[in-house]
Amino acid sequence: MTQIFDKKRYYNEKRTACKRIRRIPEKQQLVSTQDLLNFYHQFNPELPISTLRWRIFELKQQGMIYSPMRGKYALKEKKLFHPKRTKRMDEIANLLQEKFPYVKFSIYPTK
Numbered sequence: 217m218t219q220i221f222d223k224k225r226y227y228n229e230k231r232t233a234c235k236r237i238r239r240i241p242e243k244q245q246l247v248s249t250q251d252l253l254n255f256y257h258q259f260n261p262e263l264p265i266s267t268l269r270w271r272i273f274e275l276k277q278q279g280m281i282y283s284p285m286r287g288k289y290a291l292k293e294k295k296l297f298h299p300k301r302t303k304r305m306d307e308i309a310n311l312l313q314e315k316f317p318y319v320k321f322s323i324y325p326t327k
Contacts, residue, residue: 299324
């Protein structure tokens with residue numbers, strides 16, 4: 217049986233799923249691929265695994281989920297790393313810039 221792609225239904229399912237994913241309690245830190253499949257089966261019981269993979273990819277691109285390990289997804293993005301600048305770091309950066317003006321570099325504390 218050939219299925220016809222229903223663009224309106226696809227975008228409606230996608231929009232509804234995105235809204236509901238945001239409501240999943242934060243205390244449930246990790247969800248598995250199977251959990252996401254069960255979640256999407258609420259909207260489309262015949263959803264194939266290949267489509268689920270595309271949906272996961274889209275959610276990752278939107279920043280709604282990330283994958284801390286294979287097959288597990290977190291619903292809240294990790295905090296960005298913002299190192300605190302110190303006087304010593306600035307001194308080292310200035311020294312490197314003087315000695316190697318064409319080199320791009322990054323300095324951050326390791327403590």
